[in-house]
Amino acid sequence: MSLDKIECVVIGGGSLALAVTRRLALSGREVMLVSRGDREQDDGGHWVASGGWPEPIESSILDQPGTLRASFCAQGAEALEVYRGSQDIRFTRTGQLVVARDAGEMALLRDMAARDPSVRLLSAAEVAQHERGLECAGGLIAEDAGVIDGDALRLALRIDAETAGAYVTEGCRLVAAYPMRRGFEIDLGGLPGDLETLRCDLLINAGEDVEAVQVASRIDGMRRHLPPEPLAPGSKRYKLEGTAPFSRLVVPGCRGSKASALFFSGFQGESWMDVLASPEEESDRSSADRRMADWRIQGQTEHGIVGLVNVFGVDARSETRASMALAEAVADTLSGRVAWSAPQPTSRMVLV
Missing domain, CATH: 3.50.50.60 (FAD/NAD(P)-binding domain)
Incomplete structure (x- = not known):
């Protein structure tokens, strides 16, 4: 010793x-x-595989306003963009799609869109144009998201x-x-x-x-x-079999357990899933409320x-x-x- x-x-x-x-x-x-x-x-x-650990950089739209988390994520995203540019670190800007499964979730997405003019609401048909085969009540798309080489x-x-x-x-x-x-x-x-x-x-x-x-x-x-x-809920990350089903970061719901999941693609076309809570958990709270302590x-x-x-x-x-x-x-x-x-x-x- x-x-x-x-x-x-x-x-x-x-x-x-x-x-x-x-x-x-x-x-x-x-x-x-x-x-x-x-x-x-x-x-x-x-x-x-070495070099195969992509990191999703999510949009700020799901961050609860007025919290340290939202503040640090917003400031950090700006600083990270400058730093990765100076270091030539690989980054793919994909955008992020938050999906509504029903009319109630569409109302939540409208509230999110009302506080951020940079995002855009999509109809079910428009979502299907962005991500083929994705069935839903509608969605919200934010362009300031992507994947960085972690x-x-x-x-x-x-x-x-x-x-x-x-x-x-x-x-x-x-x-x-x-x-x-x-x-x-x-x-x-x-x-x-x-x-x-x-x-x-x-x-x-x-x-x-x-x-x-x-x-x-x-x-x-x-x-x-x-x-x-x-x-914060424990975060788990899984590499999925097969090719990535989506070209963007996709959150398949904005309420309950679906709001805790994130699907995204790696740099070799592989598929990943992040989960912040167990699939059994369901809640009537919004995505921001559930994900934020x-x-x-x-x-x-x-x-x-x-x-x-x-x-x-x-x-x-x-x-x-x-x-x-x-x-x-x-x-x-x-x-x-x-x-x-x-x-x-x-x-x-x-x-x-």
Whole structure:
């Protein structure tokens, strides 16, 4: 067992953790990313070829207005567009189609369209023209959606971070963290029986949805500050057999369990499905209501632990879209310039 010291440790294995690591390293901080490693299987246990992990960048139309989630997704999408352009990261703009199964869902789509002039309502016949064979009561189409090469994005973020001096460890996890008078002592595990102890001044928990809560539960003194329930439904991704049935991102309903599903195509014509909730769940709530329990950026003012930032509630389906904006928010929280408060159903930013 060794005892080393570093300024910042970031925990997480996705785009958010890499974006945070990059942002802090570029600001001159000494940073280590503790990562579980690249994803090689879908949630059904099927192996995915290297370079074959497309990430849907959804339209903002399904984001609940006035929430941190909506704000960070909108800001993040703009920052991501600039970044992917500068790095020549592959992106296919497909547009996104939200389908109504009945007259009640069409009424919900009309409400969405009324607040966003950039989207367009479609009749059932017009939907069939866009996606052949798709039967429905109508739909709504937003053109600002597409699919990005997630592997290339994460590689670019990692290269930026490492070029700026960051360290990236893979196949590693946080076992426990203990706040000290100044900073933290953390135990990291890799292979069974392996344990390394490290000291750091700042600890950032940037895992996806449930992972972030699990990591926080291993930090001494955090249990009473954990979210009372998951802030976002668990996200599952599956690679489907056969070619993609749709050319666009398609949400097959805007109410109940159908609103939690997203179908999209990969770069080799393969078909993917993301699901945010179990198929058995049905609800009369709108898509935005079901999918949204607002995100939280939890700093010292919320939990009382100096140097710790938790990012809670970020679902894997929105993580890539919001990662650049969330990284800026984490940096602001560490600097003490901003505290984030997000009561339901609205959110506000509180300057401190």
